[in-house]
Amino acid sequence: MDEDEKPVETTVVGWVRNTLERIVQSKKPRTKPAFQTKALAKRAQNKANKKMSRDAFPQTLNPTWWDVRLDGGDEASMRELRNHIMTIYAEPLKAYFLGSSFREMGEADDIVQGFFSDRLARPDYLRQWRASGKKLRRWLMNGLCFYLRECITKENQRSATGTRVLAEMAGTDETQSKAMDLAFLRSVVQNALKAAGTECGARGLQDHWDYFCAYHLHGRACDDLAAENGLDRDRMWVMIRTGQRRFARAVRDHLAEDGARAEDIDDEIQSLLDLSNT
Amino acid sequence: MFSHQPDSSPDPIPLPPTGLGIDQSMATRLIRLGLSAQGRPIDDVIARLERADGEVWFEHSLTCEPLNAIRTAPTKPASLDALKLAKESAKRMLRSPSDADERLRGVLAYFVSVGVALAQHGQLICGRSNGEVQSVLADLATAVPQEWSAIMARASRAV
Numbered sequence: 166m167d168e169d170e171k172p173v174e175t176t177v178v179g180w181v182r183n184t185l186e187r188i189v190q191s192k193k194p195r196t197k198p199a200f201q202t203k204a205l206a207k208r209a210q211n212k213a214n215k216k217m218s219r220d221a222f223p224q225t226l227n228p229t230w231w232d233v234r235l236d237g238g239d240e241a242s243m244r245e246l247r248n249h250i251m252t253i254y255a256e257p258l259k260a261y262f263l264g265s266s267f268r269e270m271g272e273a274d275d276i277v278q279g280f281f282s283d284r285l286a287r288p289d290y291l292r293q294w295r296a297s298g299k300k301l302r303r304w305l306m307n308g309l310c311f312y313l314r315e316c317i318t319k320e321n322q323r324s325a326t327g328t329r330v331l332a333e334m335a336g337t338d339e340t341q342s343k344a345m346d347l348a349f350l351r352s353v354v355q356n357a358l359k360a361a362g363t364e365c366g367a368r369g370l371q372d373h374w375d376y377f378c379a380y381h382l383h384g385r386a387c388d389d390l391a392a393e394n395g396l397d398r399d400r401m402w403v404m405i406r407t408g409q410r411r412f413a414r415a416v417r418d419h420l421a422e423d424g425a426r427a428e429d430i431d432d433e434i435q436s437l438l439d440l441s442n443t
Numbered sequence: 444m445f446s447h448q449p450d451s452s453p454d455p456i457p458l459p460p461t462g463l464g465i466d467q468s469m470a471t472r473l474i475r476l477g478l479s480a481q482g483r484p485i486d487d488v489i490a491r492l493e494r495a496d497g498e499v500w501f502e503h504s505l506t507c508e509p510l511n512a513i514r515t516a517p518t519k520p521a522s523l524d525a526l527k528l529a530k531e532s533a534k535r536m537l538r539s540p541s542d543a544d545e546r547l548r549g550v551l552a553y554f555v556s557v558g559v560a561l562a563q564h565g566q567l568i569c570g571r572s573n574g575e576v577q578s579v580l581a582d583l584a585t586a587v588p589q590e591w592s593a594i595m596a597r598a599s600r601a602v
Binding site: 347350351353354355357358381382399400402403406407409410412413416417420427428430431434435437438441442 | 465467469470471473474475476477478482489581582584585592593595596597599600
């Protein structure tokens, strides 16, 4: 018999054996390739380094910035929190209100101030936000909607005839959160400029800050600034960069205060950028 | 106050108030500066350098391995070999730092070696991307004493 012409049984048995072996083989734990082992070791090392880094320089703002003040609970801490919220979120909330179907209810300034007075006076309002895991701007946006509905209910109780119209007004348009997010972006940038400028001034880096503003806000060229101020170009660039770094940190701090985790801040910035490009 | 009549079609989104002092396009441009501006190992080093005793810490780092071999670089150019050795030594240090401070000194030594090699020899002696090295050295330049700052700034431009 020719070697190629094996009996059918032998061929079938061979096929079954080979198939079973392949199945058993695939169940066996495979040794990880060297590059994979190396990648895992590197990941573990990065994790350890990150932890060491966190231990050395704990995050100062998220979540500690809020928690320290909320846990303190004294009037000065609470006032600081309220001021922070009113400074950062007043304009975004006004933008939201003006874009919503509630906008006929009154002046945006009055409505937002009324909302702040009502909600921020509640001792647990911010603790409830912390427990919710939501971004602060979303929490406040929802809070504003509830507040406005409460206003409507009160108005209905005063005037029985208004019920139908007010119920229709209470329908909110979720797309208005875009207007709020764009206003939030501007508010974050504006307040980061203030914070970084103040920090530079306090650290004796006012000229660094002025050059940052001249370069990034007023579009002056680095070479021109260097020539006008008798500095070499490298030095001018370092000074601009000093202001830039403090501004960048302030931006990230504000986003952390809004509830973004440190590792998500780039994504948060990117999503705000995407929003402003649509 | 409550004279609103429900709309049959949605109104366009009103422009947000402009009382913030900067317009949307500038805000959008500026917020980009916040991207990836923190969270790198060098940011921990910069935070250390910005503490009250930062300059003392930097001077102390120059007296320790591996930066001690290139500590005179601002006044007397370091050899490329010495810089590569210092960089490799920093890498070894970073593989198993004994504490957070040693890790910071390792990161500092690594980038100072890379920066001096770029500024004084025009050579990039690490495998990191040009963009990353440029950004790290520009930021490091803002935190180290001025004679080193000048080298790091020159290096940042040389990438």
